[in-house]
Amino acid sequence: MVQFYSPKKRPVKKQATTLEVTASALDANGQGIAHAEGKTIFVKGLLPQETARIRLTEEKRQFAKGEVIKRLTTSEQRIAPHCEYYERCGGCQQQHVPIALQRTTKAGVLSHLIKRETGVIISAEPVIAGAEYGYRRRARLGLRYQPEKGLVMGFRQERSNDLVMIKKCPVLKPQLNDLLSPLWTCLKNLTSVCDLGHVEMVLADNGPLVILRHLSPLPESDKQSLRDFSQTHQVTMYLAGNNSEIARLTSIEKEPFYQIEGLNLRFAPTDFIQVNDEINPKMVAQAIEWLDLSPEDRVLDLFCGMGNFTLPIAKRVSEVVGIEGVPALVDMAKKNAELNQLGNAHFWHADLSADFSAMPWSKEGFNKVLLDPARAGALEVMSHIVKLSAEKIVYVSCNPTTLARDSKILLDSGYQLIGLKMLDMFPQTGHLESMALFSRK
CATH class of the missing domain: 3.40.50.150 (Vaccinia Virus protein VP39)
Incomplete structure (x- = not known):
């Protein structure tokens, strides 16, 4: 009996559902709350009374999540974000929301x-x-060396391990914000640039600290570069190696x-x-x-x-x-x-x-x-x-x-x-x- 080859049918990828919705309120994360097809739908970036065409990204029995394909109306409450990385960086979720609305929404949710x-x-x-900006006195930034880009220093994208290169951040204390660019310049020129993990900045009342996590021992030339940075910017520098110990690199004896x-x-x-x-x-x-x-x-x-x-x-x-x-x-x-x-x-x-x-x-x-x-x-x-x-x-x-x-x-x-x-x-x-x-x- 002759047998003929019958190729398996490839599963058809389900087309994402698109809807037109109008937000009626915000949740604590700054997502617009809309209702359609018997479900509550949370839509990132949508303000109350705004209508948008959205694509569902997650569907559960009683709720769903969606992303805006096109905003059809714009609320008078919408404001321009202070940060140029806002649409990509996962650090902030509500820079398009007036601060008064952020606060009343969170209080109401509570x-x-x-x-x-x-x-x-x-x-x-x-x-x-x-203050609504310039308030953070501590921040940890990821470090990742990429051959085509060099050293990337920044915060993670939302729902991703990818880093967004950050050269300024409006929620940081001004003293820390001013350190971002010179710190990146210092780190990208280290010979151990491929073996850096993350860097943490802290603003104590007696000055800023920088804690550098490194995955392999630093050569003396790199340590000297970090000492020079510390001296120039009046920063107390600490190193954190693989042994989980924190060691002060600089001679500045300031306990934070x-x-x-x-x-x-x-x-x-x-x-x-x-x-x-x-x-x-x-x-x-x-x-x-x-x-x-x-x-x-x-x-x-x-x-x-x-x-x-x-x-x-x-x-x-x-x-x-x-x-x-x-x-x-x-x-x-x-x-x-x-x-x-x-x-x-x-x-x-x-x-x-x-x-x-x-x-x-x-x-x-x-x-x-x-x-x-x-x-x-x-x-x-x-x-x-x-x-x-x-x-x-x-x-x-x-x-x-x-x-x-x-x-x-x-x-x-x-x-x-x-x-x-x-x-x-x-x-x-x-x-x-x-x-x-x-x-x-």
Whole structure:
């Protein structure tokens, strides 16, 4: 029997769905919210009341995401981005959105999420806000050598590992922005240019730092070039090799610090500090006001870092105990307490996601609590906080979803949510920072 070859049919690539939609609102990321075909559609770059022809890029059962093919109408609220790389760089998402609309949208999203998850109706305004540009005192830029382009230094594109070459960035502090071009010129001329990982810039109150990550040992000629850059631009230069150690390259003996509430807080180059140095003191002041501190208070500060909240609190109370999971930050917090002569501030290292009931501090009585967890929230410590039965609790959050989840635990345990604030820590982006005040009934 003769058999004939029958080629397999190639699957036909599904054509992307195109629609014409009108946005009715914004989400916290600055995406336009539209409705079509029974779904909520999030459209990057579309403002309320703007109509556009869009292409769906992602489809789920109840929602979809789309990109603009052509904008058919333009809102009077639309503004020109400050950054020439805005359409390519993934760092900012909202430079086309007026700052007032950014803030009211984020505050509204926060209030809506709290109401949906807890049933509590509460406003997150007025927003704690500052400058809309020139606010970042820390930034990490990727470094990648490409034979056809040379050294590319910049931020990643959205949903991509590709770097966008950045020569200026309007959200950076002016002192850091001014360093971008000369720093790139210095790095691109190093003989080890192919073996660089990333570079981090930090603006301390006593001057800028640069931390260079390199993947192979640097020759002495490259080190000298970096020393010359450091001297010319009055920058303290650090090197980070493959052994994870940070070494100061330059002879400038300036230990970085920043001031808060009249205190000097020192930090290591890679330590976490709040990026926005205008919002940080306002946030600390709001926490202190909400806690209504008195000389008789004993305060527990969970996820305390190097003492950003703990030490200002120590100036006003009988005792404050800070708990942190990173040993190096605990050591720095202790050092900062000693340098600022605050003997009533005590710090402990503990993994707050594990069982810490055997720790001595966990059995002591505290009448007020502050916590500032990472994005995952503080689910593991909520039961312990409830057992303390503190009068007031201030929860500082970088993720409104976990804040809402953890708030429900406090509310179910007899607390009332009596204060909510949106912190505009990262203007022009989709990040939503907040803080909440709970009081025992």
